[in-house]
Amino acid sequence: MLHNLTIGELAEHLATGRLSSVELTRHFLARIERLNPALNALITLTADEALATAAAADRRLAAGESGPLIGIPLIHKDIFCTDGVRTSCGSRMLDNFIAPYDATVVARLKAAGAVMLGKANMDEFAMGSSNETSYYGPVKNPWDTAKVPGGSSGGSAAAMAARFASFTTGTDTGGSIRQPAALTGVTGVKPTYGRVSRFGLVAFASSLDQAGVFARSAADAATVLKAMAGFDPLDSTSVDTPVPDYPALLDAPLKGMKIGLLREFFDGLEARAAALIHDALKIYTSLGASTVEVSLPHLPLSVPTYYVVAPAECSSNLSRFDGVRFGYRCEQPKDLADLYKRSRGEGFGAEVKRRIMTGTYVLSAGYFDAYYLKAQKVRRLITDDFRAAFLKVDLLIGPTTPTPAFDIGAKIDDPVTMYLNDIYTIGANLAGLPGLSLPCGFVDGLPMGLQLMGPHFSEAKLLNAAHQFQQMTDWHNRTARGYE
Amino acid sequence: MNVSLFCALARTFRILMSLTRQDVEKIAHLARLSITVEEMPVYVASLSSIVDFVDELSRAETGGVEPMAHPLEGQHQRLRPDAVSETDHREKYQANAPSVQAGLYVVPRVIE
Numbered sequence: 001m002l003h004n005l006t007i008g009e010l011a012e013h014l015a016t017g018r019l020s021s022v023e024l025t026r027h028f029l030a031r032i033e034r035l036n037p038a039l040n041a042l043i044t045l046t047a048d049e050a051l052a053t054a055a056a057a058d059r060r061l062a063a064g065e066s067g068p069l070i071g072i073p074l075i076h077k078d079i080f081c082t083d084g085v086r087t088s089c090g091s092r093m094l095d096n097f098i099a100p101y102d103a104t105v106v107a108r109l110k111a112a113g114a115v116m117l118g119k120a121n122m123d124e125f126a127m128g129s130s131n132e133t134s135y136y137g138p139v140k141n142p143w144d145t146a147k148v149p150g151g152s153s154g155g156s157a158a159a160m161a162a163r164f165a166s167f168t169t170g171t172d173t174g175g176s177i178r179q180p181a182a183l184t185g186v187t188g189v190k191p192t193y194g195r196v197s198r199f200g201l202v203a204f205a206s207s208l209d210q211a212g213v214f215a216r217s218a219a220d221a222a223t224v225l226k227a228m229a230g231f232d233p234l235d236s237t238s239v240d241t242p243v244p245d246y247p248a249l250l251d252a253p254l255k256g257m258k259i260g261l262l263r264e265f266f267d268g269l270e271a272r273a274a275a276l277i278h279d280a281l282k283i284y285t286s287l288g289a290s291t292v293e294v295s296l297p298h299l300p301l302s303v304p305t306y307y308v309v310a311p312a313e314c315s316s317n318l319s320r321f322d323g324v325r326f327g328y329r330c331e332q333p334k335d336l337a338d339l340y341k342r343s344r345g346e347g348f349g350a351e352v353k354r355r356i357m358t359g360t361y362v363l364s365a366g367y368f369d370a371y372y373l374k375a376q377k378v379r380r381l382i383t384d385d386f387r388a389a390f391l392k393v394d395l396l397i398g399p400t401t402p403t404p405a406f407d408i409g410a411k412i413d414d415p416v417t418m419y420l421n422d423i424y425t426i427g428a429n430l431a432g433l434p435g436l437s438l439p440c441g442f443v444d445g446l447p448m449g450l451q452l453m454g455p456h457f458s459e460a461k462l463l464n465a466a467h468q469f470q471q472m473t474d475w476h477n478r479t480a481r482g483y484e
Numbered sequence: 485m486n487v488s489l490f491c492a493l494a495r496t497f498r499i500l501m502s503l504t505r506q507d508v509e510k511i512a513h514l515a516r517l518s519i520t521v522e523e524m525p526v527y528v529a530s531l532s533s534i535v536d537f538v539d540e541l542s543r544a545e546t547g548g549v550e551p552m553a554h555p556l557e558g559q560h561q562r563l564r565p566d567a568v569s570e571t572d573h574r575e576k577y578q579a580n581a582p583s584v585q586a587g588l589y590v591v592p593r594v595i596e
Contacts, residue, residue, distance in 0.1 A: 100576045193555045207554055236561055237554070304538040315515060322516075324589050329582035333592050337516070345518030353517055354527065357508070358534050360515040371538060376551035378544050383552060415530050416537045432555025456556065 002027045003163035004479075007072055007220045010166060014061055014071045021054035021061070021071025025115055028073045032117065032164045035483065039140045041149075041158040043078045044086050045118040053115045060113060068223045068247075070113030075165045077156045078119035079126055080106050080211070081200040089202045090122040090134040090152075093321050093328045093347035103200025104232045105169060105211050112227045117165055121155030124349045125318065126176055126204045128152050129421045132412050133351040140408070141184060142480040143446050147405035150180030153214070157184040160214040162483045167224050168214045173205050174306050175400075175425025177212045178437035182400035182449025185439045187466065187476060188214045189221045192456045193432035194239035196225075197232035205313035206237075208306075208429040217476050218438060218466035222246035225459060241457060249460045250467040255288030257465070260393030264299045265424055269402060273448055276441040277399055280450045283472050284397075284465075294393060296385040299427050301378050306426045307419055308362050308375035314352075315359025321347065354415060383431040390455045395465060399424055400437040400449030428453050436462045439475035447475070501532040502539075 002010070002024055013019035029047050036042055050073070057071035081087050081099035083106075088094045102110065110116070123133040131139040131154025139154040141147040142162045149158040153170030157180030160168045170177040172190035181188025189212045196211040203209060213228065215221040226247065231240040261281065266274055281291055323329040323343025330346050333339035348356070362371035389396060401424060411418040428435040433453050440450035450469070452462045470476050508528050512519045519527060574587060583590040 097580055100573060100580065194559070233562075233564070237556070237559065239556065239559060298544070301541060301544055304540045307534060308538050308541065319516075323582065324591055326577075326580035327582075335592050336594055339592055340516040341518040344516055345520075348517070350523070350526075353519070354530055354534070356515050356517060357511045357527065357531055361503075361507075361511050361531070361535070362538075364511070364514060370542070373551050374541050374544070374546060375538070376553060377546035377549040378541055380549055380552035381544065381546070383555070414533075416533050419534075419537070430555070 003031060006217065007068065007166050007215075007223050010072060011068050011070070015066060021057040021115060022051060024071065025050050025054040025073050025117070028117055028165055035162055036164065038145055039142060039158050039162060040137050041121055041139050041155040041162065041164065042075065042118045043088055043090070043121050043136050043155070046085055046116060049085070050115050050117045057113045057115060067113050069109065069227055071115060072113070072167070073115045073117050073165045074109065075117050075120050075156065075159050075168045076106060077122055077153050077168070077170045079122060079171055079202045080169060081202070082106050082116065082119065085119065087119070087202070088135070089126070090124040090136060091348065091352070092135045095135065095328065097326055099200075101200060104197035104234060105228050106200065108228055120153070120159050120168060123152035123154065124352050125202065125314070126152040126171055126173055127314070127351050127355050129175070129179060129418050130406075130408070130411065131155065131180070132408065133349055135349060138408055141405050142483050143185065143405065146407055147446065148183070148408050150183035150405065152176040154180050156214050157181055157186060157188070160184065160186040160216065161480060163479065167220060169211065170214055171201060171209055171211050172429065173208045174310060174429050175422040177214065178400050178425050178435055178449065178451060179422060181214055181437040182451075183405040183447065185447030185475070185478060186214050186216060187218050187221050187438045188212065188436065189225060189459070189463070190428065190435045191225065191229060191459055192434045194237050195434070195457065195459065196229050197235040197238050199232055199234040203317040205310040206317060207313060208310060210429070217470055218436070218463045219247065219250055219470070222250055222463045222467070225463070244460045246460050246463050250464055252464050253288065254284065254465060254468050257289040257395070258393040259284055259289050259291045260294035260389055260396045261291055262299070262396055262398040263293055263295045265398035269399060270443070272443045273399055273402070276443070276448050277397070277450060280440045280469065281397070283469055287468055287472070292393060294389045294396070296382070296389060296427070298378065298381040298385050302382055302426045302430055303419055303423055305375045305378045305382065305430060306422070307358070308371050309379060309430070311355040311359035312363050312372050313359070315356045315363065318352070318356055323347070351415070379430050382427060386427065386431045386433060394454065394461060395458075396453040398451050400451040404443045404446035404448055424451060432456060434459050434462055436466055438466045438469065439478070441475060447478070501528060502535050503528060503532045
């Protein structure tokens with residue numbers, strides 16, 4: 001079936017004319033129409049625009065143009081601004097917001113000829129680990145619709161797992177690509193901070209946010225990342241360093257690679273989950289890599305550090321939503337203060353308000369040193385731990401999450417328990433490192449993820465290591481029943 | 485004590501709250517958020533549990549450690565020539581505004 005072909009295979013069919021992008025687009029649109037009602041993975045479907053873009057891609061192909069993404073369908077997380085298309089960020093606040101320009105990621109993929117099918121559901125303003133905080137309702141996990149798909153890019157992950165597009169985009173501030181990728185059995189890449197432009201991405205925590213990709217395999221992710229990444233003068237923290245040819249580097253042999261096993265990631269990890277990681281290590285050993293145990297002593301402090309730094313940045317970033325220039329405005333404000341307070345109080349959901357208030361508290365006079373400054377110092381200690389580890393090893397390996405997908409409703413009333421779900425992913429964001437999650441087996445019939453992390457700008461190595469693993473295993477080719 | 489157990493106990497007995505209702509009202513005002521009477525106890529409990537949780541940081545030894553604000557240190561903010569690089573999109577941008585008049589954003593009367 002078309003939805004199970006790789007991006008490379010599809011590009012070949014499109015280039016030879018055996019398949020048109022319009023046919024491919026219709027195939028995915030029909031699949032979304034049939035299967036999405038059970039999942040709620042999309043907020044907005046842009047079928048007409050998609051068919052017009054596909055027809056334009058077909059003309060480019062007919063004119064002899066070639067490119068790995070011309071005519072390939074994708075779904076964007078609804079955090080990326082899309083010119084002329086509603087960009088809600090999963091919030092009532094932006095339910096009526098039509099983005100007036102394209103995010104750089106959107107513009108680059110558009111220029112590469114990819115075809116946007118719609119916008120994916122997500123936790124409100126990317127704040128959540130279960131996709132239950134969306135104004136548009138929770139997303140269901142294709143492997144079991146009573147389970148969460150993870151978050152915040154839960155719609156993008158579920159859409160990829162359900163094969164609603166050839167790839168989907170996401171953002172990762174504390175694990176929001178890797179964690180849902182793990183819980184839905186797909187490959188997710190969070191690049192180095194500064195590798196992919198943040199321009200046009202609705203800001204949550206600006207020193208942590210990074211855009212990335214969900215794909216069916218590391219090879220597909222490599223093709224997409226090459227098109228997304230690169231310097232952007234419109235993003236003040238974009239890094240001006242060349243983008244490697246990721247697809248060309250997938251086949252490098254792993255012989256001699258040193259892989260670090262993170263001791264802290266196994267403390268309290270369930271035996272069946274730990275066994276999957278050890279199975280993965282055996283595969284890497286058989287490929288010629290060597291493994292050593294490493295320790296990051298400050299890593300257990302990453303969750304409290306994150307839940308000071310991220311809310312602080314969130315409270316600052318979200319002050320732009322004032323009910324004046326765009327977004328939700330309350331009815332009949334009696335004065336300007338009332339307009340601000342009620343527009344924000346009614347426009348934001350519970351978790352967003354909780355994070356804004358946490359951030360306001362840790363930044364307020366009298367608490368700034370004890371919380372915010374302290375967290376920034378611990379952030380350095382955690383980053384230094386990673387730096388020391390990468391003097392000894394090429395990559396770090398561990399689980400992406402402590403458990404497989406949990407029940408919808410199980411953790412939503414207890415924010416701290418929900419926050420602890422990000423325990424393995426947050427470190428990479430604090431240190432700005434690239435991370436990748438790939439499927440490595442099942443616990444209780446639900447997919448689990450293997451996480452790889454590397455030094456800054458080591459995406460090529462992560463994709464290479466993930467691709468070699470996927471040459472030896474078929475976990476990434478498994479799909480949930482009903483989504484074959 | 486285990487964190488989730490702590491939260492459950494704190495919720496059950498409404499004890500050990502590190503933030504008072506007055507604290508949360510003040511924070512909500514600083515953040516310009518209206519919080520309803522019904523929502524307030526939930527925020528007092530959950531914000532207290534978050535503050536208790538992040539208090540774990542106080543145990544870390546950070547003497548002489550410089551605060552870190554940016555994950556890629558050594559990268560400098562770029563400068564660009566002070567030249568016009570944008571075109572006028574006022575109409576397009578104002579199409580998203582709740583209320584505009586003659587190209588201006590309309591808010592309730594500020595000065596009587």
